[in-house]
Amino acid sequence: xxxxxxxxxxxxxxxxxxxxxxxxxxxxxxxxxxxxxxxxxxxxxxxxxxxxxxxxxxxxxxxxxxxxxxxxxxxxxxxxxxxxxxxxxxxxxxxxxxxxxxxxxxxxxxxxxxxxxxxxxxxxxxxxxxxxxxxxxxxxxxxxxxxxxxxxxxxxxxxxxxxxxxxxxxxxxxxxxxxx
Amino acid sequence: xxxxxxxxxxxxxxxxxxxxxxxxxxxxxxxxxxxxxxxxxxxxxxxxxxxxxxxxxxxxxxxxxxxxxxxxxxxxxxxxxxxxxxxxxxxxxxxxxxxxxxxxxxxxxxxxxxxxxxxxxxxxxxxxxxxxxxxxxxxxxxxxxxxxxxxxxxxxxxxxxxxxxxxxxxxxxxxxxxxx
Amino acid sequence: xxxxxxxxxxxxxxxxxxxxxxxxxxxxxxxxxxxxxxxxxxxxxxxxxxxxxxxxxxxxxxxxxxxxxxxxxxxxxxxxxxxxxxxxxxxxxxxxxxxxxxxxxxxxxxxxxxxxxxxxxxxxxxxxxxxxxxxxxxxxxxxxxxxxxxxxxxxxxxxxxxxxxxxxxxxxxxxxxxxx
Numbered sequence: 001x002x003x004x005x006x007x008x009x010x011x012x013x014x015x016x017x018x019x020x021x022x023x024x025x026x027x028x029x030x031x032x033x034x035x036x037x038x039x040x041x042x043x044x045x046x047x048x049x050x051x052x053x054x055x056x057x058x059x060x061x062x063x064x065x066x067x068x069x070x071x072x073x074x075x076x077x078x079x080x081x082x083x084x085x086x087x088x089x090x091x092x093x094x095x096x097x098x099x100x101x102x103x104x105x106x107x108x109x110x111x112x113x114x115x116x117x118x119x120x121x122x123x124x125x126x127x128x129x130x131x132x133x134x135x136x137x138x139x140x141x142x143x144x145x146x147x148x149x150x151x152x153x154x155x156x157x158x159x160x161x162x163x164x165x166x167x168x169x170x171x172x173x174x175x176x177x178x179x180x
Numbered sequence: 181x182x183x184x185x186x187x188x189x190x191x192x193x194x195x196x197x198x199x200x201x202x203x204x205x206x207x208x209x210x211x212x213x214x215x216x217x218x219x220x221x222x223x224x225x226x227x228x229x230x231x232x233x234x235x236x237x238x239x240x241x242x243x244x245x246x247x248x249x250x251x252x253x254x255x256x257x258x259x260x261x262x263x264x265x266x267x268x269x270x271x272x273x274x275x276x277x278x279x280x281x282x283x284x285x286x287x288x289x290x291x292x293x294x295x296x297x298x299x300x301x302x303x304x305x306x307x308x309x310x311x312x313x314x315x316x317x318x319x320x321x322x323x324x325x326x327x328x329x330x331x332x333x334x335x336x337x338x339x340x341x342x343x344x345x346x347x348x349x350x351x352x353x354x355x356x357x358x359x360x
Numbered sequence: 361x362x363x364x365x366x367x368x369x370x371x372x373x374x375x376x377x378x379x380x381x382x383x384x385x386x387x388x389x390x391x392x393x394x395x396x397x398x399x400x401x402x403x404x405x406x407x408x409x410x411x412x413x414x415x416x417x418x419x420x421x422x423x424x425x426x427x428x429x430x431x432x433x434x435x436x437x438x439x440x441x442x443x444x445x446x447x448x449x450x451x452x453x454x455x456x457x458x459x460x461x462x463x464x465x466x467x468x469x470x471x472x473x474x475x476x477x478x479x480x481x482x483x484x485x486x487x488x489x490x491x492x493x494x495x496x497x498x499x500x501x502x503x504x505x506x507x508x509x510x511x512x513x514x515x516x517x518x519x520x521x522x523x524x525x526x527x528x529x530x531x532x533x534x535x536x537x538x539x540x
Contacts, residue, residue, distance in 0.1 A: 007360065010524050012308025012489065014326020016333075028360045044316075082360060119360040126523055128372025129192065130310020130490020131498045136404075138311045146374020153376075153524035160358060161523050163306055163341050164190050164333035166350035167358055170526035174355050175534050178520060178527055180367065180388045180442060180479040187540065192488025194506020196513075208540045224496075262540060299540045309372065310490020318491045340538060343486055343521050344370050344513035346530035347538055354535050 004157035005119040009167075010126045010149055016165035018086055021121045022056065028119065030082040034060040035072055037091040052086075060084075066094040070109050077118040088124035092141070092148055102144055106151055113155040122156070124149055184337035185299040189347075190306045190329055196345030198266055201301045202236065208299065210262040214240040215252055217271040232266075240264075246274040250289050257298040268304035272321070272328055282324055286331055293335040302336070304329055364517035365479040369527075370486045370509055376525030378446055381481045382416065388479065390442040394420040395432055397451040412446075420444075426454040430469050437478040448484035452508055456501065466508055473515035482516070484509055 007024065011017035025032050034056065040046040053062070065072045069091055077083050085091075095102050113120070128146045133139050153159045159171035187204065191197035205212050214236065220226040233242070245252045249271055257263050265271075275282050293300070308326045313319050333339045339351035367384065371377035385392050394416065400406040413422070425432045429451055437443050445451075455462050473480070488506045493499050513519045519531035 005360065008524060012306060012326065013312070014308055014323045014330070015306075016326075016330045019330075024358065024360055030360075121360070124524075126309050126372060126375075127311050128309075128374055129486050129488075131487050131493045131502050132373070133311045142311050143374045146372065146376075149523075150374070150376045150379075150525035153526055158358070159524050159526050161528075163329075163350060164188060164304075164339050165330035166333055166339050167353075168341075168348070168350055168528070169355055169358055170523060170528055173527075175529055178384065178518070178529055180365065180384055180390075180481070185540065192486060192506065193492070194488055194503045194510070195486075196506075196510045199510075204538065204540055210540075301540070306489050307491045308489075313491045322491050338538070343509075343530060344368060344484075344519050345510035346513055346519045347533075348521075348528070348530055349535055349538055 004114065004116065006113045006116050006156035007119070007121045007158040007160065008149070008152050008156045009121060009123050009160045009162060011162035012126060015162045017162040018052070018123050019165070020160070020162050020167050021084055021086065021123045024121055025082045025084050028082050030080065030119070032060050033076050033081060033083045034062045035069060035076070035083060035085045036062060036064045037066055037069060037085065037087060037094065039066045039090070039094055066091070067098060067100065070112050073120055074112055077116055077120050079118045081118060083118070083120040084123070085120065086123040088122055088148060088152065089127070089145060092145055096141065096144070106148055110151050110155040113152060122152055124152065184294065184296065186293045186296050186336035187299070187301045187338040187340065188329070188332050188336045189301060189303050189340045189342060191342035192306060195342045197342040198232070198303050199345070200340070200342050200347050201264055201266065201303045204301055205262045205264050208262045210260065210299070212240050213256050213261060213263045214242045215249055215256070215263060215265045216242060216244045217246055217249060217265065217267060217274065219246045219270070219274055246271070247278060247280065250292050253300060254292055257296055257300050259298045261298060263298070263300040264303070265300065266303040268302055268328060268332065269307070269325060272325055276321065276324070286328055290331050290335040293332060302332055304332065364474065364476065366473045366476050366516035367479070367481045367518040367520065368509070368513050368516045369481060369483050369520045369522060371522035372486060375522045377522040378412070378483050379525070380520070380522050380527050381444055381446065381483045384481055385442045385444050388442045390440065390479070392420050393436050393441060393443045394422045395429060395436070395443060395445045396422060396424045397426055397429060397445065397447060397454065399426045399450070399454055426451070427458060427460065430472050433480060434472055437476055437480050439478045441478060443478070443480040444483070445480065446483040448482055448508060448512065449487070449505060452501070452505055456504070462504055466511055470511050470515040473512060482512055484512065
């Protein structure tokens with residue numbers, strides 16, 4: 001087991017990031033737990049959740065937790081099992097919707113991640129690579145998501161970027177250190 | 181020649197992805213064919229197409245095909261020539277506009293790509309790395325584009341991501357396999 | 361010192377690109393100069409600038425220059441100091457706002473970058489990886505930003521892409537050349 005068995009998988013919408021995260025877990029051969037942060041706000045979301053669950057199959061224990069994922073992760077992780085949290089973007093969305101303290105919740109999660117007792121994979125969206133959104137709420141969500149990804153990325157031992165279904169390992173760095 | 185001589189080049193708008201794809205083809209020294217999927221919907225598009233064609237120069241055979249690119253690729257590819265398809269994003273746009281069956285067309289294209297008889301480079305946009313679009317049509321386009329990129333990325337032997345004109349090889353992976 | 365001591369650091373909003381660029385400069389141990397291109401258009405921007413300055417601390421000489429960064433860079437760079445330009449996206453924004461000739465200004469900057477006398481790090485946003493913006497001005501900004509990143513990326517000896525706070529070296533390429 002790694003010193004820090006946390007992995008952050010980031011990517012765009014429909015980039016294959018969830019599929020790759022599931023592949024990581026399945027390849028480990030460990031019993032697997034899926035922590036779903038999604039709350040079906042509308043029909044589009046409900047359909048998407050049901051589709052994801054069907055695709056995942058039934059070899060997963062599924063726990064739905066929209067807000068207090070730190071407690072669930074603390075309880076569920078261990079050296080002999082693999083946990084998937086899908087996804088931090090919906091978690092952030094829920095924090096905002098229920099007017100939670102994002103900074104405090106992020107700090108709590110990161111402290112936990114630095115001290116994980118077993119493998120845990122976090123899926124999150126990268127949303128800051130488009131044009132500046134016109135409305136303030138979108139800009140503020142984009143900033144919060146970016147900060148969250150930086151913080152979790154720093155806490156996790158591994159960070160993977162996925163595009164067109166293909167993973168790229170950002171951390172730990174495979175290349176020599178970058179200098180001026 | 182590779183087992184699968186298909187290459188997917190993805191990137192953002194004005195990232196240099198088309199230029200890099202052309203560089204790949206030109207560097208091969210093979211006779212070259214350009215399959216243009218663009219349909220000039222408006223003046224902005226017409227000007228852009230004309231500009232691209234001027235920049236490309238005349239050492240290319242150009243074929244315009246907005247929809248049935250599979251047939252053209254099947255006919256045009258071969259071991260002694262190099263084919264460029266620019267781009268899948270406009271092709272997808274055309275499929276939607278003409279109300280074609282996207283899943284069926286994608287499947288047909290991917291089956292062909294898995295069995296290419298000669299080098300073929302596909303240019304496509306990554307559009308899922310911004311904030312969630314407000315209108316449903318944009319969200320649905322984003323999802324369709326992401327799925328298409330994943331499917332073609334899986335079918336192709338190579339996937340390259342381009343940013344600021346710089347290519348990054350995502351597939352085949354140069355690093356050891358990523359595990360938990 | 362490298363043949364070309366220019367470095368372009370690109371990434372999304374809140375990706376950690378500025379922090380990484382500052383880390384590059386600080387790690388060099390050289391005296392440091394910060395060229396700020398930001399013009400506070402509104403309260404949101406004013407607060408962000410003040411926050412950035414507080415976070416940077418006072419070991420930086422700060423020069424504010426919204427438009428003529430080429431002259432400032434020419435004057436400030438040298439083998440015994442490190443210069444940070446943060447960021448090209450706001451510079452581009454200023455060029456547009458004051459109706460300057462973007463192509464001419466970009467060319468002037470790139471000529472200078474090709475012949476830098478000391479290390480200079482440029483921070484810039486990648487904004488082309490979302491869905492096509494609905495308004496023409498945003499599309500045109502996106503195109504201008506993409507072209508600028510390509511041009512500066514070509515002029516600089518190094519290009520780094522940052523996501524979730526993690527850097528990835530795009531240039532110089534660490535892998536064998538990509539071919540068909």
